Amino acid sequence: MLKYIARRLLVMIPTLFAISLASFFIIQLPPGDFLTTYAAGMGAQDNIIAREQLAVLEERYGLDEPFHVQYWRWISNIVCCGDFGQSFEWNQPVSSLIWDRLTLTMLLAVVSTLFTWLVAFLIGTYSAVRQYSLGDYFWTFIGFIGLATPNFLLALVLMYISFRYFGQSVGGLFSPEYQNAPWSLGKAWDLFQHLWIPVVIIATAGAASTIRIMRANLLDELHRPYTTTARAKGMQEWRLIAKYPLRLALNPFISTVGWTIPTLVSGEIIVSVVLDLPTTGPLLLRALSSQDMYLAGSFLMMLGVLTLIGTLLSDILLAWLDPRIQYEKAGRR
Amino acid sequence: MTTLSSTNRWSLLLALISACALLAAACSPGTGDDSAGALPDEEEAGDDAIAEGQSQAPELAEMVDNGELPPLEERLPDEPLVVDVVDRIGVYGGTWRRAESEVTELEVTERRHIGYERLFNWTPEWEGGKETTPNVATDVEVNDEGTEFTFSLREGMRWSDGEPFTADDIVFAVEDYYFNDDLRAEADPRHLDSGGPPEVEAVDDHTVRFTFDQPHGLFLQGVAEWATQKLTALPRHYLEQFHADYNDDNLDELVEESGLSSWVDLFLDKSDAMRNPDLPVIYAWQVTQPFGEGNDVVFERNPYYWKVDPEGNQLPYIDEHVVRLVEESEVIKLDAMNGELDFQRSVGDPADRALIMENAEQGDYRTVTMEPDHMNTMAIHLNQTTPDETKREIFQNKDFRIGLSHAIDRQEIIDVVYFGQGEPFQIAATSELFYNEELAKQYTEYDVDLANEYLDDAGYEMDEQGRRIGPDGEPISITVDYANDVNNSWTDALELVEGYWEEVGVDLELNGMSRSLHTERVRENGEHEATVWTGSGGLVPFMQTHWYFPSTAAADFASAWGDWYLNPDDPNAEEPPEGPRRQMELYDEILRTVDEDKQVELMRELLEILKDEFYSIGISTPPEGLGVVTNRMHNVPDHMYNSTSWPTPGPTNTIQYFIQE
Known part of the structure; x- marks a missing residue:
C-alpha cells in the first residue's frame, strides 16, 4: 500500500509539470495580454492610454519577454519560494487572493458532496429496492428534473422568489453584518443559513447521476445468488440489503470524490456568479477574461493539485473499502 | 469483515473528510484575523x-x-x-x-467618491468644461502668456495624520512621481506637460509655481481632470521613505519585507x-x-x-x-x-x-x-488612412460618407435598439456652450433616394445586381472591426445598418471581436477599414478632442493623421489635408490662450470645420x-x-x- 502511494505521488510530479505548462500556454493563447485588455477597458471609458506608456508598463510586468522566460520566472518562484507572483489586476500577491476563496470552495464542495451522497443514497436505495413502483418513478423524475434544469436557472428562480416574496437578496455567503466580522459562532451560523441555497442547487445536478448509478449497481447485486441464499436462510430483508449489496453498490460514491473539486470550480462558475458567492469560480473567470495570467495560472495550478490529491484519496479509500480492488496490476509479480 | 471494523472504517472516513475541511480552513490566512471590526x-x-x-x-x-x-x-x-x-x-x-x-x-x-480633491475642481454645474473652482488652492495667478501658474494653497490645511499640507508636497508629486523616470508610465502626466515637464517651485509653504516651456491654456482644466488625481495626494513626509531618490538606507529591506518585486511596486502600493x-x-x-x-x-x-x-x-x-x-x-x-x-x-x-x-x-x-x-450611442468611423489604397480613396470621398449617412433609418435604430430613447445625432458637442444644431443634425434625415443621389455623385455606379462598383472595378464592401463586448447594442445596431446600406448597394461585413483585440488592431495599429465607438467629449470638447479632429491615434476615422499630430516623425504618421491641419492649428492656439472666452470662440471655429469635414457617421444621442x-x-x-x-x-x-x- 505504501509503495503504491509513493509511486502515485511520484507520478504526480510530471503530471503537475504538464498541467502548469498547459495552463500557462492556454492563458497566453488569446490575442493580446493583460495590458491590451487593461487599455481596452480604459478605452471603453474613453481614457486613452498612450503607446509609450503601454510600452513601459509592458516592460515592468515583463510581458515583452518570450513565453519560456515568463514561464520559467513563474514556475521557478513557485517551486523555490512558494511565490505565485503578482496579480496585475488586483495589484496584490496571488497567494493573498486565492486562499480565502479556496477555503470557501472546499467547504462548499465538502458540504454539497455530503448532501448529494445523502440524497442519492436514500433515493437510489429506495428506487432499487422498490423497482418500478410509483415511488421509484416519482423520485427518479425529480432527480432527472434536477439534472435537466441548468443550475443557474434554478439559482435565478430561487433569487427571484426571495426577492419577490421575502424582500431580501440571497446573494453572497454572509449577511452584511457578518461580511467583515471575525469568525465567531454567529458568523458560522450565518454562513450555514446562506450555504444551503448553493448546496441544494449544486447537489440537484450531481444527485441524479449518482442516484442512477446507485440504483443500477444495487439492482445488479440484488439478483445475485448470494442474496437469494441469504434470503432463503431467512435473513431479515433490510438487514440483508444493508449488509452486502448496499456496501458493494457504494463504490461510485467514493470514486467521484476526486472529480468534485474541478466540477465545482468549472461547472458552478455560473451559479457562483449569479449567487454572488466568494468562491474561486468567479475570480478565475475574471482573471481569465482580463488575462491576469499569474492569477489565472496559479488558480489552474492549484485546481490541478487538488484534483490529483482528490483522485489519489478516492483511489486509496476505494481500495480500502473494497477488498476486491488491487493495488498492483494482476500480471505483475 | 466484521460489522465492527466496517463501522470503524466509516467513522474514520467521516473523520477524514471533516479533517480535510478543517485543514483547508486553517490554511487560510484571512479567516481567523479579519479584525477590521468595521461593521x-x-x-x-x-x-x-x-x-x-x-x-x-x-x-x-x-x-x-x-x-x-x-x-x-x-x-x-x-x-x-x-x-x-x-x-x-x-x-x-x-x-x-x-x-x-x-x-x-x-x-x-x-x-470618484471619496477624494475628488484637486488644486482646482470642476464646478458642480460643469458648463462646457470652461470653468474650474478653487479647492485645495484658494487662488491662482496666471501670466499673460499662459506659461506661469502661481497657486496659493489653503493655509493651515492638514493631512489626515495632522501634518501640514505644503507646497513641497506638490513639488514632490510633480518631480518625483509624475515625471520620475520609473514612475512616469504609471503616473500619466499628460495634463502636466506642455512642451516638456514644468518647472515647479515652492515659493513658500503655501505658494507653488508651475513654469511651462510652452503656454498651457488648458492647465486649470487639466488639473481638474481624471488623470491628475495624485497631484494633491502624495504626502512627502510619509512617502519619501519608499522612494529610491530619498531613501538610501533601508529601501531594499522594505521592498524585501513587502514581498513586492521592486521599489516602484512598493511606492505605488504605499501611495x-x-x-x-x-x-x-x-x-x-x-x-x-x-x-x-x-x-x-x-x-x-x-x-x-x-x-x-x-x-x-x-x-x-x-x-x-x-x-x-x-x-x-x-x-x-x-x-x-x-x-x-x-x-x-x-x-x-x-x-x-x-x-x-x-x-x-x-x-x-x-x-x-x-x-x-x-454624445453618441455609436459613431461609424470609416478609416481614411486605412492601409488599402482603394478603400482609402472611397472613404475620403465626402459624398460617399454623406450618402451612407442618409441611408440610415436612425429613428428605427432608436426604437428597436435603444428603447425609443435618444434622437438622431452626428458627432457634435452636446454642451449648451458649443451646441451647433446644423453640425448635430446634418445628413441625419433618412432618405434612400437622396442617399443614392450622393453615392452616384461620388462616382460609384450600381451594377445590374444593385451593387456599387468601386474604382478598382470590384463591388464596394466595407469590413467593420468592432468590439462586441463593450455593450450589447452595437451588434444589433450594426445589423440594421448592414440592411440599410445593402439597399443602397454597399456591402457591410460585421467583424465582432473582443475589445482587447480591437484595441490592438484599431487603436494601436490603425489597420481597420471601419470601426464603431461611442462619441466621448460631448460635454467637454476641450478635453476629449479625438472625435472632433484627429488629435490622437484614437481618432478612428483617420488614425495616421492623429499620429501625425502627436509626432510627425512617428512611423505610422501621415500628413493630413488642409481641413484637419487647420483644426490642429486652432487647437494649438487654444492651448496658447489664457482667456476663457477666447478659448470658447476658437473651439467653436474648430467645430465649424468639423461640419465641413464630416469625418464620421453618428447615430443617436445616448439614453x-x-x-x-x-x-x-x-x-x-x-x-x-x-x-x-x-x-x-x-x-x-x-x-x-x-x-x-
Missing part, C-alpha cells in the same frame, strides 16, 4: 445627532474631550472651504453603502489610498479596511478634513463609506432595487429603466438621472443613465453628469450627502 453601524444614524448648532461629529467631539484629538480650530485650516449644500444642512452619522462588480471601477472610488490605511490623505474619508482584504472596502471619516457647510459644521456628514465587490452587475441591480445601496451612480442599462422605476416604492428608493458625457438613491440618503442632486473627465459623482460634493432615516 456598518446603522443604529447610530439616528437623528439625535443634528448638526445644527454643532460643529463636528459627536465621535470627534468625544475624542477631543478625551484628549485624543486636538480641538476643531486646530484641525481646520485658517479659512476652511465653505461648501454649499444641495438641499439642506445635514446630520452626522450613517454609512453610505455601495457595490461594484468591476475591480477597475472599485479602484477609482478614490477619485495607493485604496490599499494603504497608513497613507495620510486630504480626503473626507480614509480607508480602514483596504482593498483586497475581504469583500468590502471601508472608509472612515478623516478628522482633519478641511471643508465646512454654510453653518460652519465640519464635513463630511457621513461617518463611513462601504463598497462591496460583487461578482456580477446583475447583483448590483438586485441590491439597488432592494434599497440596499444608498447611492449607486449607475444601475442597469436602458432596458432596465422601467423595472428600476417601478420598484422604487417597494425598495424605498428614488432614481436620479445621469446625463452621459458622450440617460439611472442612478439609485435610497430615501434615507439626502442632498444627492437629482441630475448629474456621467463622466470620467468630471469624475462622477465627485464634483457634486459627496461630502455634503447625509443619511437620515
